[in-house]
Amino acid sequence: ICREAVHHKPKSNYAYAFDETTVHVRLRTKHGDVDRCRLLHGDKFEWPESTELTPMERVHSDAHYDYWQLAVEPDNRRLCYAFLLETADEALWYTEWGFESRAENELPTAGTDRSLHYFEYPFLNPADVHEPPEWVSDAIFYQIFPERFANGDRELDPESVEAWGGRPTRESFFGGDLQGIIDNLDYLEDLGITALYLNPIFESSSNHKYNTADYRRIDPHFGDEETLRELVDAAHDRDIRVMLDAVFNHCGRQFAPFQDVVENGADSAYADWFHVHEFPIEFEPRPNYDTFGFEAYMPKLNTGNPEVKEYLFDVATYWIEEVGIDGWRLDVADEVDHQFWRELRREVKAVKPGAYILGEIWHDSRPWLRGDQFDAVMNYPFTYAVYDFLTNESIDGTEFADKISRFLVRYPEQVNQVLFNLLDSHDTPRLLHRCDGDKRSLRLALLLLFTYRGTPCLYYGDEVGMTGGDDPDCRQPMVWDRSEQDRELRAFVAELIELRSSLPALRGGTLRFVDEECHGDRVVYRRIADDGDEITVAINRGPDPVDVSLPTDARDRELLFQVGDSDLVQGEDGQVTLSPTSGAVWR
Ligand code: ARE
Known part of the structure; x- marks a missing residue:
C-alpha cells in the first residue's frame, strides 16, 4: 500500500x-492501490464496546487517487476512528499518528492501548453544522446585467443612451432598468426560471x-426603492427569488466618505475607512x-474598521428587511478579510436564515466554505472544465472525469449541493462564443450544466x-425581437429546465462517473437520488459515433x-451507440 x-x-x-x-468521513488512497477500505x-468513552468496522464506498477517483467516503451517525455525537x-x-x-500493520482480529483499543492514536471528530455540535438554504438546490438561476436586459421606463434613460442592440463599448448606456425586468417576468417564468x-x-x-456611490439608493437610471420592491414582490408572486450583488470589497470614487477623504485628507472622519x-x-x-486591481475609481474599503463594518452590515440587512431580497452575491469575495464575512453571515442569517450567501471566488474556496462564511461560491472551475472538454478539447473524457471528481471531494456534500454552476457571465466570453458558434457543442454544454x-x-x-x-x-443588449431569437434553442433550454425540475435525482442526487466509459470523446455519469432513483447521462463530443455501455x-x-442526432441506436443489453456530438439522458 502506497x-x-x-x-x-x-x-x-x-x-x-x-x-x-451525521458526520461524513473521507479518505484518499493511491489510485487502484487498495481493494477495500473500512472505518x-x-x-x-465506551471503547471498544461501541466500535464498529464499516466498509467505506469508493465514491470518486482520478488519475492519482481513489476517494472513499462513509456517512456515520455517532451514537453520542462523539466520533473516534481509524x-x-x-x-x-x-x-x-x-490513524492520526500514522500507519500500523495489524490484523483485523486484533482490533485496536482506545484509551488503554496508547499504541493507537485515533482520529477524532470530538463532538457534533449543531451550531457548527453548515446548512445552506434548502431552496437553492432546487433553483434555476438567471443572471441579469440590468443595464442590458430590457428598457421598461424610457424616462429614466441616461442622456447618452444608445439605440437598443449592437455592440457595447466600456462607456455605452442602453437604458436597461428594473421596470424592464418586471415587464419580462412572464418570459422568465415561462422559461422555468426560479x-x-x-x-x-x-x-x-x-x-x-461596480463602483458604488450610494449603497442605500437604487441607481436613478434603474428606478428607485419602490421599483425594486415591486420587482421583488412580483418575482415572489411567481415563486422567483432575487439575489443582489454586494460590492463590499471596494466602493466608487463618488462614495461620500471617500469624497470626504479626498477633500480633508488625514483630518477626515473617514480617513480610516x-x-x-x-x-x-x-x-x-x-x-x-x-x-x-489598480483602478483609482474603486477604492478598497477597510473592512476591519468597526464603522465600515456597521455601515455595510446595515446595507446588507436593509435590503433584505426593507424589500425582501433572498440573497447576496459577494463581489471580489477573496480579497476581503474572513472576519468581516463571518460577521456578515451572522447579521444576514439573523434577519433571513434562508438567505443565500454566494462568494465570487474563481478558485478552490475551502477556507470560505466551512459554514461560518459563505453558503457557496461561483463555480468557475466547473466552467473551465466544461470548456476544456467540450470546446478547447484540451482534455479528454478521462481527464474531465478526473477533474470533476477532484472538485467533488473538495467540498462537503451540502456545499456541492448548492454550488453556483455557470457556463459564462458578465466577466467571461459568452458560451456560444466559446463554442465558436457551434450550437451542437453549446447544447452539450447546457446538458452538462443542467444535469x-x-x-x-x-x-x-x-x-x-x-x-x-x-x-x-x-x-x-438582450435580443427581444423574436425574429432574431433562436426559438428552437429557447425551447431546448426550457425542456432541459423542465427535465431537471421534474427529477429529484438531478437536483439533489450524488454524481458518480462510470469510469470505464469516460475516455476519448465520451463521458458517462450517474445521478443518484436518496431514494435510489437513478439517472444516467452520456455525452459524445466527437465527430464519430461511439459505442457506450450503460450501467x-x-x-x-x-x-x-x-x-x-436522433438515430441513437439502443442495443439489447447495456449497449448504445451515440452519434457524433450528441448526448442522452436515461432513467
Ligand atoms: C474593466 C474593463 C475590462 C478590463 C478591466 C481592466 O471592462 O475589459 O479588463 O477593466 O482593468 C468591474 C466591471 C469590469 C471592469 C472592472 C474594473 O464589471 O467591466 O473591467 O470593474 O474596472 C478577478 C477578480 C474578480 C473580478 C474579475 C473581473 O478576482 O473578483 O477579476 N470580478 C468582479 C466582478 C466584475 C467587476 C469587479 C469584480 C470589480 O464580477 O464584473 O468588474 O468590482 C482569474 C483570476 C480571478 C479573476 C479572473 C477574471 O481566474 O484568478 O481572480 O477575477 O481570472 O479575470
Missing part, C-alpha cells in the same frame, strides 16, 4: 458534519455599477491607496443564441432526453 498517497484530515472536507446527526469507529486499508496480502491501520441574480443596481456612474498609504489622496500615476450537481445559472440571452467575446462584448440494460431504462 503510504505517501494516503490522506485524511479531521474537521476539513475529509471529516465534516453533514447534518445534526473503525466508536465513542472514545481506517483499515486492505489488499490481497496486506492490512494496514491508518431565481434571479442581478449585477449591481445601486447608484453608480458606470454601466456595470480606506487603506490610504499617504495623504493627500493622489490618483495618478497610480493611486496612493488600495483599490480593486450537474449544484445550482445552474443561465446568463441572460444565452437561451436565444446571443454571443459575444470578452467584457464588454458579452454584455450586449443498466435496455429493458430497465427509459430514454428521457436527447441532444443531437
